[in-house]
């Protein structure tokens with residue numbers, strides 16, 4: 001087998017390897033040398049990590065297992081220091097020498113560091129990798145003042161992230177307006193005003209001179225004699241292609257490593273791609289062209305013919321919540337160009353489209369970027385709009401604007417829709433037609449499209465609409481209630497993108513028709529907000545159903561029930577005695593064993609609830625909540641002669657881990673110790689059945705009115721894996737289902753294959769588990785809180801008539 005060695009383990013390089021493996025998995029023995037001690041991760045999402053919108057785990061693109069599964073030898077944490085092109089070897093800083101038949105440089109860029117006096121002080125950093133991101137997260141805990149030099153894409157995203165970390169942030173920019181490469185002055189001023197509103201200060205037309213301080217940075221002086229204080233200084237003043245090793249090896253280098261249309265350098269068997277490569281005089285600094293280069297090189301090295309790489313047209317979008325900026329192509333004015341400008345000061349919208357010979361040459365949009373994808377596709381197709389230029393923004397005369405069908409039709413199947421993740425139109429259409437995705441969320445789960453910067457979301461939506469057809473549009477876009485025409489996905493996406501943390505904000509920003517909301521949308525919004533922002537969103541008790549507000553099920557005579565948690569249905573004589581004493585003390589009229597293997601004290605007066613819970617001193621069983629209810633278990637191998645595994649311990653572990661979790665609807669689990677299935681695992685939201693040497697996980701089952709047998713999700717070997725899959729499954733359900741949709745309805749709607757696909761990769765399960773763990777860490781027992789907190793206790797005592805009743809919202813039985 002031929003030996004393929006790649007230097008650089010970043011986004012462009014690994015995407016190329018993925019494509020090569022798809023085309024020809026057995027052609028090469030692959031070795032990757034990567035200087036960073038991490039597997040390949042989504043560098044562009046570092047901005048989201050800094051802004052607190054994603055975790056480090058969320059951004060891993062290829063897990064350590066992925067390399068193993070594909071027989072790739074990865075030397076992570078090692079830097080290639082020399083290449084011997086005559087003997088075809090690469091040597092690393094740790095003395096490892098690897099022989100190659102084909103060598104790929106994918107070394108990316110280095111951040112440009114201004115050579116200012118004092119630039120070596122502690123606290124002066126770039127923003128390029130995980131290490132920089134961690135340094136900033138760490139500094140924000142100890143220091144207050146941050147200065148970012150550079151008002152380009154990176155500098156502004158860094159500044160916004162640091163604001164989210166509660167730092168005081170000033171951006172120093174050399175030009176008199178921001179992002180001068182991507183925006184014109186009008187758009188830049190609007191952007192600046194919006195970012196000032198978000199708390200960022202700007203120092204424009206400033207030329208930095210000296211970094212001052214002791215060991216650590218304390219400030220920055222400018223050539224005009226003024227100064228700025230800083231205990232953290234981030235340089236974001238551009239990048240330069242990382243070409244040192246290639247140059248030393250004698251490979252032709254200009255601004256980047258010079259390559260032809262097939263990514264070949266001037267040296268035999270040596271290729272380059274990504275930010276380190278220079279193609280037809282261009283060195284790219286965005287991911288979309290790098291994926292295109294990767295596809296070409298993969299074909300070349302797999303022995304598949306292609307037309308070669310012809311260069312890319314670029315578009316950018318600033319990834320800052322609440323700011324919509326789009327820029328593409330060349331939007332500068334010249335005697336040969338004509339511009340269409342629209343400015344709406346009332347809504348803060350600005351659009352400029354520049355034409356040359358009737359064709360769209362560039363565009364800048366601020367405030368409303370919905371036309372971005374359309375304009376970008378006109379730029380790429382080169383459509384001639386002579387005499388009808390205004391159609392590009394206002395549609396054809398007669399009021400008919402070009403619909404999504406026209407836009408999507410104009411695209412070829414292999415055109416990349418999602419630049420961040422390299423997803424083509426064909427892949428998205430396939431996810432709709434073959435895998436049954438019916439929402440942008442589901443397409444994201446299936447293909448990753450729209451999962452990073454979100455810039456391609458309107459186009460993904462357009463493809464969805466064009467593919468399912470106008471007749472089904474209403475099904476796709478159904479508003480969550482009569483107060484809004486926004487669908488569930490749109491509401492959740494807005495909550496994420498604009499960092500909305502209260503129902504009031506959602507209703508105001510999304511123009512709710514009824515500003516108070518209704519009994520259908522209020523509990524739903526409260527759930528979605530808590531799901532997206534577990535730490536930031538404060539639970540809105542007034543939006544909860546009456547049972548949830550009272551932390552008890554209201555009975556038909558107005559009394560309540562008390563159901564303590566009995567993990568896995570296993571109790572002790574002491575607990576039973578305490579329950580009996582409490583039942584006697586408060587004269588509970590009925591003590592009943594429930595179907596979920598616990599004890600229900602029925603007929604309790606509301607005023608007795610806090611006292612009873614105090615006396616019981618047991619956790620709430622959440623018998624009233626849209627939450628994990630019970631984990632039913634059989635006796636398993638501890639006592640049953642048929643048992644193959646310890647189902648009781650498994651069930652208790654599951655209940656202890658996932659208790660108190662808010663879910664779109666109630667969730668019931670079960671664990672059986674053998675396929676005789678005494679715990680009825682196959683009619684549960686998630687049921688586990690022990691088999692020889694492992695466990696089977698069944699999902700989306702249901703008892704009650706709509707009985708449905710659960711379907712096999714996966715077979716696993718260990719208890720840890722049961723917990724891992726359960727966590728991932730529950731979190732995926734939490735993030736994807738509509739509020740009040742049971743797992744059985746949800747899984748039927750999106751298809752079990754979609755669920756399986758979303759969970760099949762270990763890194764995806766890990767990311768889901770990281771998010772569920774974050775939520776679980778914050779959950780507290782409601783009764784414990786009411787007992788300990790006088791304020792909550794008075795609020796509970798003051799609760800009177802139901803604000804939202806279950807019947808009003810969904811007619812859900814009080815099980």
Ligand SMILES: Cc1cc2nc3c(=O)[nH]c(=O)nc-3n(C[C@H](O)[C@H](O)[C@H](O)COP(=O)(O)OP(=O)(O)OC[C@H]3O[C@@H](n4cnc5c(N)ncnc54)[C@H](O)[C@@H]3O)c2cc1C
Nearest residue numbers: 008010011012035043044079080107108274275285286287
């Ligand atoms: C914070 C941030 C946000 C961004 N946001 C966006 C965005 O929204 N949209 C967009 O399109 N682009 C964005 N970018 C740019 C995008 O991340 C890059 O274009 C892309 O990562 C480049 O991929 P690459 O593989 O060429 O280089 P890299 O991802 O830099 O990978 C190169 C890898 O090679 C390693 N390496 C270098 N030299 C050696 C050596 N001698 N030996 C071993 N390993 C070596 C490096 O350590 C690095 O891990 C952003 C960048 C940053 C930093």
Ligand SMILES: NC(=O)c1ccc[n+]([C@@H]2O[C@H](COP(=O)([O-])OP(=O)(O)OC[C@H]3O[C@@H](n4cnc5c(N)ncnc54)[C@H](O)[C@@H]3O)[C@@H](O)[C@H]2O)c1
Nearest residue numbers: 150151152153154155172173174236237238285317318319
């Ligand atoms: N949303 C996105 O697409 C996104 C986000 C972050 C980074 N990136 C990419 O990452 C790379 C790095 O981003 P970047 O913003 O550093 O590069 P950039 O070259 O786009 O912007 C650098 C900015 O710094 C300014 N500058 C230069 N020297 C200065 C000085 N001495 N003082 C003050 N300002 C100075 C320049 O005027 C320029 O606007 C780019 O390729 C960029 O496209 C993209």
Ligand code: SF4
Nearest residue numbers: 634640643673674678
């Ligand atoms: S499911 Fe199997 S192990 Fe559990 S009680 Fe029934 S027969 Fe025993």
Ligand code: FES
Nearest residue numbers: 418420452453454
């Ligand atoms: S283009 Fe960034 S997520 Fe698709």
